[in-house]
Amino acid sequence: xxxxxxxxxxxxxxxxxxxxxxxxxxxxxxxxxxxxxxxxxxxxxxxxxxxxxxxxxxxxxxxxxxxxxxxxxxxxxxxxxxxxxxxxxxxxxxxxxxxxxxxxxxxxxxxxxxxxxxxxxxxxxxxxxxxxxxxxxxxxxxxxxxxxxxxxxxxxxxxxxxxxxxxxxxxxxxxxxxxxxxxxxxxxxxxxxxxxxxxxxxxxxxxxxxxxxxxxxxxxxxxxxxxxxxxxxxxxxxxxxxxxxxxxxxxxxxxxxxxxxxxxxxxxxxxxxxxxxxxxxxxxxxxxxxxxxxxxxxxxxxxxxxxxxxxxxxxxxxxxxxxxxxxxxxxxxxxxxxxxxxxxxxxxxxxxxxxxxxxxxxxxxxxxxxxxxxxxxxxxxxxxxxxxxxxxxxxxxxxx
Amino acid sequence: xxxxxxxxxxxxxxxxxxxxxxxxxxxxxxxxxxxxxxxxxxxxxxxxxxxxxxxxxxxxxxxxxxxxxxxxxxxxxxxxxxxxxxxxxxxxxxxxxxxxxxxxxxxxxxxxxxxxxxxxxxxxxxxxxxxxxxxxxxxxxxxxxxxxxxxxxxxxxxxxxxxxxxxxxxxxxxxxxxxxxxxxxxxx
Numbered sequence: 001x002x003x004x005x006x007x008x009x010x011x012x013x014x015x016x017x018x019x020x021x022x023x024x025x026x027x028x029x030x031x032x033x034x035x036x037x038x039x040x041x042x043x044x045x046x047x048x049x050x051x052x053x054x055x056x057x058x059x060x061x062x063x064x065x066x067x068x069x070x071x072x073x074x075x076x077x078x079x080x081x082x083x084x085x086x087x088x089x090x091x092x093x094x095x096x097x098x099x100x101x102x103x104x105x106x107x108x109x110x111x112x113x114x115x116x117x118x119x120x121x122x123x124x125x126x127x128x129x130x131x132x133x134x135x136x137x138x139x140x141x142x143x144x145x146x147x148x149x150x151x152x153x154x155x156x157x158x159x160x161x162x163x164x165x166x167x168x169x170x171x172x173x174x175x176x177x178x179x180x181x182x183x184x185x186x187x188x189x190x191x192x193x194x195x196x197x198x199x200x201x202x203x204x205x206x207x208x209x210x211x212x213x214x215x216x217x218x219x220x221x222x223x224x225x226x227x228x229x230x231x232x233x234x235x236x237x238x239x240x241x242x243x244x245x246x247x248x249x250x251x252x253x254x255x256x257x258x259x260x261x262x263x264x265x266x267x268x269x270x271x272x273x274x275x276x277x278x279x280x281x282x283x284x285x286x287x288x289x290x291x292x293x294x295x296x297x298x299x300x301x302x303x304x305x306x307x308x309x310x311x312x313x314x315x316x317x318x319x320x321x322x323x324x325x326x327x328x329x330x331x332x333x334x335x336x337x338x339x340x341x342x343x344x345x346x347x348x349x350x351x352x353x354x355x356x357x358x359x360x361x362x363x364x365x366x367x368x369x370x371x372x373x374x375x376x377x378x379x380x381x382x383x384x385x386x387x388x389x390x391x392x393x394x395x396x397x398x399x400x
Numbered sequence: 401x402x403x404x405x406x407x408x409x410x411x412x413x414x415x416x417x418x419x420x421x422x423x424x425x426x427x428x429x430x431x432x433x434x435x436x437x438x439x440x441x442x443x444x445x446x447x448x449x450x451x452x453x454x455x456x457x458x459x460x461x462x463x464x465x466x467x468x469x470x471x472x473x474x475x476x477x478x479x480x481x482x483x484x485x486x487x488x489x490x491x492x493x494x495x496x497x498x499x500x501x502x503x504x505x506x507x508x509x510x511x512x513x514x515x516x517x518x519x520x521x522x523x524x525x526x527x528x529x530x531x532x533x534x535x536x537x538x539x540x541x542x543x544x545x546x547x548x549x550x551x552x553x554x555x556x557x558x559x560x561x562x563x564x565x566x567x568x569x570x571x572x573x574x575x576x577x578x579x580x581x582x583x584x585x586x587x588x
Contacts (some may be wrong), residue, residue: 031469080445273453359469365502366473366557367464370456376464376471382451384466 005124019114022075026261029071030359033064037380039274059132072259077218079157079166080108086128100139101132106156112164113259116236116379120166121180123229127168127252128153135172140353145247147171161282164258169251175244202242203341206230227274230272236260237278237374237389263377264362267385268336268349270317273386275349276358276377277336281390283344284337285352286301302395304334305346312346313395320372320393340394347393356380360387391400411482423516425541427548428495428508430478431450431486435573436515436541436548437506448517454528458559462507471497474505475557497588504557513527516539516546522550 028168050105081230083105090103112120136151143149154169177198184190184204199326206229206313233240238256257263257278265276286307293314305315314335336347357378372392377385425436443484446467451474453463460479464471478486488568491510496503514553522539 027469034466034469040413088410273455317455361469361471364471365500365504366457366461366475367502369453370454378466378469378471381467383450384452384464 004044012238017074022114026071026075029068030261033359033379034069034378036064036380038382041381059099068262072109072261075113076111076258077114077117079112079120079365080105081107081111081331082124083155083157083366085121086124089125089128090106092356093129097132097136098138100149100240102150102152103128104152104154106154107158110157110159110164111258111263112256114278115260116164116256117225118378119232119236120254123232123254124155124168126229126256130157131168131170131172131250131252135170135174137173137336140175144274145173152164159258162264164260166254166256169249171249174246174248175205175242175250177201177246180205198244199242202244205242206240219284220306233391234391239262239391248325258293261298261358263387264357265354265377265387266336266355267353267358267379268347269348269353271353273317274353274379275317276379276385276387277338278374278387278392279355281339282336283339285379286335286337288335288348298377300369303347307337307346309333310344312344314346314348315393315395316348338388338393340390342391345386345390354379358385378390401440420516423518425517425548425550426495427512428493428506429510429512430481430483430508434512434546436475436517436550437497437553438493438550439514441499441553442495443503444496445496446494446496446505446506447490448488448494450457465505465519467496467503467505470503472503472505474507476507477556478507478509480556497557499553499557506556515541515543517543517548517550526531536560 040060045053087105090101093099094101108257117180131153132151137145137147137152139149140149152171154167156169157164157166159165180201181196184201185192189204189207190201212353229240232238233254233256236256237260238254241253241255242250243253246252259392264277264279266279266282268275268277284307286305288305292306293391294311296302296304303316304311305314306312333348333350334352336349336352338345338347356379360374361376361378363373363375367376370386372389373389374389377387379385391398402443402473404578405577421440422438424439426439426442427436432508445469449467451463451465454461454473457473460476462474464473464478472494476485478484487508492507493511493525493558494505494507495511498504498585521542523542524539527573534552534555536552538550541548
């Protein structure tokens, strides 16, 4: 274990604590903050003159916030714990591929939730294997291309806002557009006449079972690894990005929230149900004027929302959840425009309630069957909202 | 003593009775029928609280509650058994259980008591309900003049179609001292 504060001397004051105990503490802190909110908002206080009380509440709220932050920090570990395990694999990869590989690690001290770190190794290993196996060329091919014989894979991490971005970039041959396109067409992922942009095309390599490697090697090429990556990233509320240029290499980015415990989000109400959307995916909140919503009977009744000349596909919660979320009625309402990998989507709701930091809870047991959700959010009011995953809510997204 | 007081006392059984806990059942009522679930899986009993509805759930899962920071889905056992819906009142309680590391709450008309029912007093199911799959009724326990239908919580909270009309589930009157079936103890 490494101390989260770099200035502390390395061998002083470190303690081993079972992660369940920290988990319990996190639960209690969440409980405490909800309890505080309930107390200070008690209807019994209505109409009372509470000068001193209000000052005390202010102090209490400040302390509460700090306790929450400290509890969150307790579970943060440097991402280098994972990177170190990856580095150990490099010799093995060299032996298996017959390539000379150098791994450079940048930003290993970036902090990340222990729960995330624990699940990050397998998907990252798959990305690293792919880079070693498919990305990097053999020594002769590299020399012929005027590159040093040793291929470089850069594994880096950096925090950007409430996200940690982990990038695995190789200096190999880059993705083969022709081959991926041919394979995608053969598998029916892309229509025969379509010419998708690079960014859209690269995404198909994450489709389950997709692999262009002609020889299935021990390392990769079975199309299984990328599937694992996809599943894990969905569970961690993460996003995957791919960038590639021919002859210069491929870079796979994993964008993951720093903490799985707390989430900054916008709270919405639709009918009798509450939903929450992570703040970073909310592009805009708009109130539709008459005529802004266009129904396309030719497309099975799909709707478009016109926003400053753009047509944004509409995803209604009551339709997605099969009538379970009927709203207050047409007309009155707000449109939340969300970012997804498929582009923007417009989600009409009855009301936008609040922006707040919520406590996240996973969907366990029965609740695991709720589609397009990361989990439940405990609101300051004690209510529970469902956190929407716009990737899976998007019309093109997999409706799981 | 109110119903809630009873329930709190019921669960605060002394420690160190591990050898009998598997024979202990918490009984509850639905209309005039008495049911029981093994106490080992029950974590607490709470009064009715504000339920927040959740999409993608069958009708008998009414929504979730936030119980001191835990999100617990609630199953209305009346609806699960196809019994008529009934407005919740101050006797309605939620039996919170922990099944496969996931909490679940059962909404019942009221809890009655904790009973020790040894395997010898349990008639194993088989002829109750449909036998095509694992039945929701684990057995029928005899307690003096009364009977309690012992449920298999795993089947109860699953998606499995139990499809038993309420009338078939239990005779309205206590059955006269049933004859122990062959192999009644086998499953104990």
